[in-house]
Amino acid sequence: xxxxxxxxxxxxxxxxxxxxxxxxxxxxxxxxxxxxxxxxxxxxxxxxxxxxxxxxxxxxxxxxxxxxxxxxxxxxxxxxxxxxxxxxxxxxxxxxxxxxxxxxxxxxxxxxxxxxxxxxxxxxxxxxxxxxxxxxxxxxxxxxxxxxxxxxxxxxxxxxxxxxxxxxxxxxxxxxxxxxxxxxxxxxxxxxxxxxxxxxxxxxxxxxxxxxxxxxxxxxxxxxxxxxxxxxxxxxxxxxxxxxxxxxxxxxxxxxxxxxxxxxxxxxxxxxxxxxxxxxxxxxxxxxxxxxxxxxxxxxxxxxxxxxxxxxxxxxx
Amino acid sequence: xxxxxxxxxxxxxxxxxxxxxxxxxxxxxxxxxxxxxxxxxxxxxxxxxxxxxxxxxxxxxxxxxxxxxxxxxxxxxxxxxxxxxxxxxxxxxxxxxxxxxxxxxxxxxxxxxxxxxxxxxxxxxxxxxxxxxxxxxxxxxxxxxxxxxxxxxxxxxxxxxxxxxxxxxxxxxxxxxxxxxxxxxxxxxxxxxxxxxxxxxxxxxxxxxxxxxxxxxxxxxxxxxxxxxxxxxxxxxxxxxxxxxxxxxxxxxxxxxxxxxxxxxxxxxxxxxxxxxxxxxxxxxxxxxxxxxxxxxxxxxxxxxxxxxxxxxxxxxxx
Numbered sequence: 001x002x003x004x005x006x007x008x009x010x011x012x013x014x015x016x017x018x019x020x021x022x023x024x025x026x027x028x029x030x031x032x033x034x035x036x037x038x039x040x041x042x043x044x045x046x047x048x049x050x051x052x053x054x055x056x057x058x059x060x061x062x063x064x065x066x067x068x069x070x071x072x073x074x075x076x077x078x079x080x081x082x083x084x085x086x087x088x089x090x091x092x093x094x095x096x097x098x099x100x101x102x103x104x105x106x107x108x109x110x111x112x113x114x115x116x117x118x119x120x121x122x123x124x125x126x127x128x129x130x131x132x133x134x135x136x137x138x139x140x141x142x143x144x145x146x147x148x149x150x151x152x153x154x155x156x157x158x159x160x161x162x163x164x165x166x167x168x169x170x171x172x173x174x175x176x177x178x179x180x181x182x183x184x185x186x187x188x189x190x191x192x193x194x195x196x197x198x199x200x201x202x203x204x205x206x207x208x209x210x211x212x213x214x215x216x217x218x219x220x221x222x223x224x225x226x227x228x229x230x231x232x233x234x235x236x237x238x239x240x241x242x243x244x245x246x247x248x249x250x251x252x253x254x255x256x257x258x259x260x261x262x263x264x265x266x267x268x269x270x271x272x273x274x275x276x277x278x279x280x281x282x283x284x285x286x287x288x289x290x291x292x293x294x295x296x297x298x299x300x301x302x303x304x305x306x307x308x309x310x311x312x313x314x315x316x317x
Numbered sequence: 318x319x320x321x322x323x324x325x326x327x328x329x330x331x332x333x334x335x336x337x338x339x340x341x342x343x344x345x346x347x348x349x350x351x352x353x354x355x356x357x358x359x360x361x362x363x364x365x366x367x368x369x370x371x372x373x374x375x376x377x378x379x380x381x382x383x384x385x386x387x388x389x390x391x392x393x394x395x396x397x398x399x400x401x402x403x404x405x406x407x408x409x410x411x412x413x414x415x416x417x418x419x420x421x422x423x424x425x426x427x428x429x430x431x432x433x434x435x436x437x438x439x440x441x442x443x444x445x446x447x448x449x450x451x452x453x454x455x456x457x458x459x460x461x462x463x464x465x466x467x468x469x470x471x472x473x474x475x476x477x478x479x480x481x482x483x484x485x486x487x488x489x490x491x492x493x494x495x496x497x498x499x500x501x502x503x504x505x506x507x508x509x510x511x512x513x514x515x516x517x518x519x520x521x522x523x524x525x526x527x528x529x530x531x532x533x534x535x536x537x538x539x540x541x542x543x544x545x546x547x548x549x550x551x552x553x554x555x556x557x558x559x560x561x562x563x564x565x566x567x568x569x570x571x572x573x574x575x576x577x578x579x580x581x582x583x584x585x586x587x588x589x590x591x592x593x594x595x596x597x598x599x600x601x602x603x604x605x606x607x608x609x610x611x612x613x614x615x616x617x618x619x620x621x622x623x624x625x626x627x628x629x630x631x632x633x634x635x636x
Contacts, residue, residue: 130546284607
């Protein structure tokens with residue numbers, strides 16, 4: 001597309017924004033519109049040349065400077081923002097629907113009211129009833145609300161947390177740093193006093209949560225770490241495990257962060273993934289019984305096989 | 318060059334919003350600075366056609382009609398009431414929800430339009446309030462062109478795409494009349510009528526290979542009025558039903574299973590018997606398998622049989 005297709009909508013948004021925010025420092029406007037200050041000044045110079053036919057002093061858009069602060073006037077015709085494009089309406093409405101499908105993060109009533117107003121404003125552009133989000137099973141909304149509440153108020157949390165790899169429930173105090181979600185799973189990241197380190201907790205594995213009266217007390221360095229680090233950070237000492245998967249178990253490659261994937265040639269896959277915890281791999285491998293197995297390392301393959309034999313004994317088969 | 322063109326387009330928009338009567342292309346050529354650069358009628362016509370197309374692409378409601386001077390002269394104007402975003406009064410908690418939603422997209426395909434939309438709302442006077450720092454729900458676009466799929470749904474156009482199902486090793490071309498897009502259990506799906514199979518089908522967007530392409534006329538797709546999009550996806554996801562399963566579980570173990578229980582009874586010797594819903598015996602088998610010697614599936618027989626067979630094949634070194 002031509003440069004004008006980006007440039008024009010920005011300027012048509014800039015004019016009403018400046019009318020609604022008179023006297024804003026130019027640096028703030030540039031940040032809001034994600035352009036450099038130089039680009040923004042060029043935009044303003046351009047607008048200053050525009051106006052009504054006749055193009056005399058009273059017809060043109062007026063721009064006044066007070067130091068670094070800019071005020072725009074005499075732009076009645078384009079003084080209202082252009083209505084939302086279908087893509088813009090989709091971007092807000094679909095995200096709100098997804099948000100309402102993860103109850104507890106934001107008050108559901110506020111989402112429904114906002115959706116109704118946006119859909120009315122977007123009009124036909126939305127076709128909103130054809131993009132839907134089903135509630136995601138998982139975390140108890142009450143627990144999500146407790147976590148976001150502790151985050152907002154800067155209070156320590158007490159959690160009873162299920163660790164699936166070891167299949168045990170643990171008690172821990174956590175200073176919340178982030179509550180985030182990824183593809184429908186809601187997580188809490190925080191400073192865990194049980195291990196004195198940053199940990200990420202899946203809220204659907206939190207069995208109980210309560211907000212304590214203690215204010216959070218996390219060193220700034222740890223706080224920074226919580227924002228920088230990725231959801232899963234593979235550690236260098238993680239062990240590499242290779243699985244041979246039948247077609248029915250191909251989903252593993254979609255579901256887990258895998259190091260390597262190769263077609264087996266018969267519709268199956270060979271995948272290699274990093275495992276932090278042997279107990280977790282044993283569980284995964286047992287769950288895949290009949291549709292996939294560990295091929296490397298061999299001692300792990302033997303362990304899984306022995307665990308399967310022990311489990312089978314309980315069935316007298 | 319680009320800046321001159323933007324300037325011309327802004328003057329054109331202002332002029333066409335200002336006018337009540339339709340203005341001919343010839344009159345616009347004389348009026349708007351920038352068209353005087355056209356050296357021939359042909360060159361002007363090309364410029365003007367491109368300008369009209371750009372305005373319409375942005376969603377600017379350009380109207381055509383006859384001028385007051387003559388029924389033969391076609392003129393242009395912009396419908397003022399359809400140009401502007403209608404007034405939008407959001408309460409602080411509603412604005413906060415919108416602000417959070419606009420930052421949710423992890424892909425620029427919808428992140429960029431979300432930011433543009435937010436700026437328009439702010440320009441319309443909506444004050445987006447601050448949220449607790451660290452509150453960051455995210456959503457992806459399914460690894461494919463979600464906006465393109467949604468546009469095909471909105472416009473009622475057929476779509477064609479390469480698709481590789483969960484158990485397919487090769488992708489195959491699919492032809493679909495799209496009915497709607499559904500976010501289900503953290504993933505995006507397209508529900509519609511599969512023209513090759515002549516039946517309703519559900520497609521996970523992350524399994525689309527390459528770009529989905531809209532084909533044919535807008536409005537060619539008719540969505541059955543009674544269709545329930547979410548139900549289509551949920552039906553494809555599991556067999557459903559009210560079946561229950563009974564599992565013998567060691568005390569304090571298999572916490573994942575215990576969280577779904579509708580009933581627990583003590584079975585002695587450090588074991589419990591838990592009852593859980595079993596919509597899909599094979600999925601339940603997989604879940605029980607992962608607990609090794611800590612869980613023994615008692616019923617339904619189909620699920621128990623699946624566990625036994627799968628353990629046997631693992632012990633025997635298959636597959």
